[in-house]
Amino acid sequence: MRRRTFASLGATSLAAALVGCAQPAHPGDPAPSGPVETPLSGLTASQPTGRATDGDYGWFETNGELTEGFCFTWIAGLAPGQVVQKLGGRRLGTTGWRSDWASFSGRRRGEAVMIVAAMPGWSLVVEDNGILALRDDLLKRLSTRTTVVTHYRNVEHDSRFVLVKNGDIQVAFDPYDPGDRTGSHPDILLAAMRAAGFATDGQDSDDADATERAFALTELLTGVPMTTALLHSATYVVTAVYDADTAAWEQENPDPGLQPAG
Secondary structure (H helix, E strand, O other), X not given: OOOOOOOOOOOOOOOOOOOOOOOOOOOOOOOOOOXXXXXXXXXXXXXXXXXXXXXXXOHHHHHOOOOOOEEEEEEEOXXXXXXXXXXXXXXXXXXXXXXXXXXXXXXXXXXXXXXXXEEOOEEEEEEXXXXXXXXXXXXXXXXXXXXXXXXEEOOOXXXXXXXXXXXXXXXXXXXXXXXXXXOOOOOOOHHHHHHHOOOOOOOOOOHHXXXXXXXXXXXXXXXXXXXXXXXXXXXXXXXXXXXXXXXXXXXXXXXXXXXXXX
16 A cells, blocks of 8 residues: 655634434445534534543554554434545445455546545445545545544654534644644634643653543534444445545556556
């Protein structure tokens, strides 16, 4: 699996409200499970929504799955089929958790493979290494009339965390450098970041726990604890999304087994 270089951070601010769960956009798609999310009118500034800490995610680095690169993207209130539609993706099928979905049958040249599962009140997109957190255009499209939270890290530990609301990248930062935040309201997540264990005042922090802290911050924002049981028990819609950087890399490193993009 190729590794992307890190893209510069975009702008950002906190999501003011979450949308209600939508109906599946494709027959047979699982709808977001759990209770319907209602607008969190009381969620102001950087008020945390739970009690997650970095210690809750110590399992990730020892689990051995996706530790060389990942992207987890949460979309509020949409079913997996709607996420695929917003991404402009091609549906390749459904699968359980697997280690090799990037080579799922049906992928064409220039396409990145993502898997999408229904979670309580959200859909979750999982990528091996991934592109979504680096594609502001896709994040803005996904977040139209809803909220998106995404967390990316590659094999070199280049990392990005982004919160997007209704097409507006509200806050973005590198979890390994949480004092350097960009966005329309770069300080709106301060309390939640501190609750997750981040040092937000520009002082040096313990980089060893940056990934775990970003996972904890995601849970504080989504209200959904991400566990191995959650990931392994879900049913995923597999989708292929065209990506210009993927196409350029594959032009230099052709795979004769792939069909041309059409």
